[in-house]
Amino acid sequence: MKLMPLSLSLIAVFALAGCDxxxxxxxxxxxxxxxxxMLDTKEDLGGMLRGRLAFDPQGFVSGAAKLDELSRQPWQYYPEVKEDQSDARDDVWQQQERFNQMARELExxxxxxxxxxxxxxxxxESVAPAFQRVEDACEACHQKFRAY
Known part of the structure; x- marks a missing residue:
């Protein structure tokens, strides 16, 4: 009989854990x-430039193309009203013109x-400056619009 309360407690904990x-x-x-x-791709590219991974020219080329494609996708998924679980600051919705401008800069x-x-x-050496500008654009937008 002692197992029943323990089992019910575990079920409740697991059910509540799934709510988030x-x-x-x-x-x-x-x-x-x-x-x-985007983060995974950027980390791989940065790893090649910083020596954490071996520099693979073809891998870098395909990774850059993938990052470019991905950079154009998330903006369509910002609804008109902020969701409760969002990591974005309210400024995304209050300063949409600036947010969209920064998105275009990243692109x-x-x-x-x-x-x-x-x-x-x-x-x-030939791609590092362009990659740094991508990283700087990501960081600038996060500083302005992401709630850490």
């Missing part, structure tokens, strides 16, 4: 998934990174 989950099909879930893919920087990878030979 984000629906992957919600706008928040979709943009978080895109941002995670321009990822496009410039792709253009830098078109110049042969692709070396860490």
């Amino acid at each position: 989950r984000i629906d992957p099909n919600s706008p928040l879930g979709k943009r978080k998934a895109i941002y995670q893919q 321009a920087h990822t496009a410039a990174l792709v253009a830098a990878t078109a110049k042969v030979p692709v070396t860490a």
